[in-house]
Amino acid sequence: MIIKNVSLDIVCGITSTLPDTELPEVAFAGKSNVGKSSLINALMNRKALARTSASPGKTQTINFYNINDAMYLVDLPGYGYAKVSQSVKEQWGKLIERYLQKSKQLKAVFLLIDIRHDPSANDKMMYDWIVHNGYQPIIIATKVDKLKRSQVQKHVKALKQGLELLAGTQVIPFSAETKQGREEIWKIMDELLFE
Numbered sequence: 001m002i003i004k005n006v007s008l009d010i011v012c013g014i015t016s017t018l019p020d021t022e023l024p025e026v027a028f029a030g031k032s033n034v035g036k037s038s039l040i041n042a043l044m045n046r047k048a049l050a051r052t053s054a055s056p057g058k059t060q061t062i063n064f065y066n067i068n069d070a071m072y073l074v075d076l077p078g079y080g081y082a083k084v085s086q087s088v089k090e091q092w093g094k095l096i097e098r099y100l101q102k103s104k105q106l107k108a109v110f111l112l113i114d115i116r117h118d119p120s121a122n123d124k125m126m127y128d129w130i131v132h133n134g135y136q137p138i139i140i141a142t143k144v145d146k147l148k149r150s151q152v153q154k155h156v157k158a159l160k161q162g163l164e165l166l167a168g169t170q171v172i173p174f175s176a177e178t179k180q181g182r183e184e185i186w187k188i189m190d191e192l193l194f195e
């Protein structure tokens with residue numbers, strides 16, 4: 001897609017009602033600090049529209065970015081930040097659950113995992129949760145520029161095993177630094193949303 005306009009249209013907090021939107025949506029989930037804001041900015045060709053985390057885990061909102069009045073790119077709040085209280089974690093869970101269950105426009109969910117590390121228990125839980133809600137997440141393996149090229153396949157394999165991915169699940173190595181993977185992700189989104 002050629003990006004003409006992007007704007008942060010809707011910010012949905014734990015006490016807000018989820019919006020009844022008209023445009024198709026794709027959502028992005030991942031542990032805080034995984035590189036989700038950097039990915040979203042790269043997809044939208046913006047330097048800093050999505051906030052990169054100076055204080056990870058603070059933002060407990062679902063952010064809806066309107067792209068060209070054609071779709072919403074939905075930024076789910078990052079999980080796994082140790083310093084938030086149990087009650088905040090529970091509210092966070094309810095917010096995401098509500099969104100995954102209720103959104104009528106959600107066409108695909110992308111789950112971000114740092115390619116350098118084995119998936120955490122929280123990553124596995126998130127993956128299972130997305131599957132449980134009827135979606136087959138597409139995995140984005142972030143920060144691939146931090147690995148030697150010869151190491152990438154080994155890490156992709158470990159990630160597949162760690163998450164126990166369903167057969168046929170796509171794993172896309174991505175780097176916000178080099179933009180590797182950006183075109184592939186847009187191709188998937190274009191196919192899902194507009195074909």
Ligand code: GDP
Pocket residue numbers: 030031032033034035036037038039051052053054056078142143144145146174175176177
């Ligand atoms: P978020 O908490 O998931 O939104 O993560 P951010 O996008 O804020 O990124 C967390 C940290 O990782 C920041 O210091 C980023 O500069 C860094 N980062 C994000 N993506 C990449 C990447 O593709 N390559 C490298 N080398 N660093 C990255």
